[in-house]
Amino acid sequence: DQQVKQNSPSLSVQEGRISILNCDYTNSMFDYFLWYKKYPAEGPTFLISISSIKDKNEDGRFTVFLNKSAKHLSLHIVPSQPGDSAVYFCAASPTYFHPDNYGQNFVFGPGTRLSVLP
């Protein structure tokens, strides 16, 4: 069973509007989350992260929101640009400071393909 879910395989948004990509997780031990962006024929690249001590992290046009009680995070892109068209992966890591989780790997979601239409 997938521990990190991205239930929308694809999303289309008009240029200039807001893109909202969602991610849900099941493991309550996850406390650090990343978003990666992947263009065709390239590897995923780091976009933005959030720790569970925060509920929001902003970097330019990108904002990630975390709702711990709902085990849900979302990535907002505003305004969306055609160059944002890519696959976006959500990844989660269990708490670093629990000895059972020391050095545990990131768990990735299946990705959401975002298309920003001009």
Place this chain on the structure above:
Amino acid sequence: ETGVTQTPRHLVMGMTNKKSLKCEQHLGHNAMYWYKQSAKKPLELMFVYNFKEQTENNSVPSRFSPECPNSSHLFLHLHTLQPEDSALYLCASSHSRAMARVNYGYTFGSGTRLTVV
């Protein structure tokens, strides 16, 4: 060249062939990973090396054989693959397994698109 470099970018092989995928990083990282990406599936972790020692094998079939001769190089040796093994194989690195969180996760290569015929 900087970052994580994977060769070849594309590979077509028959089920009886033997081939190898190569990954190289010049980031000074000590942990390296092989991931498999199949269509519409999450990235699947295959192998982890930390300071040249294999620390994880995620129930990967023996037709996939990793090798890590030093912290900068990682290979994936392939033999007698099946058509369902066709996928994008991604290499990644991090400062170490434990420090991946501190340093924003992994740095990925561009991948090798493998087709088994």
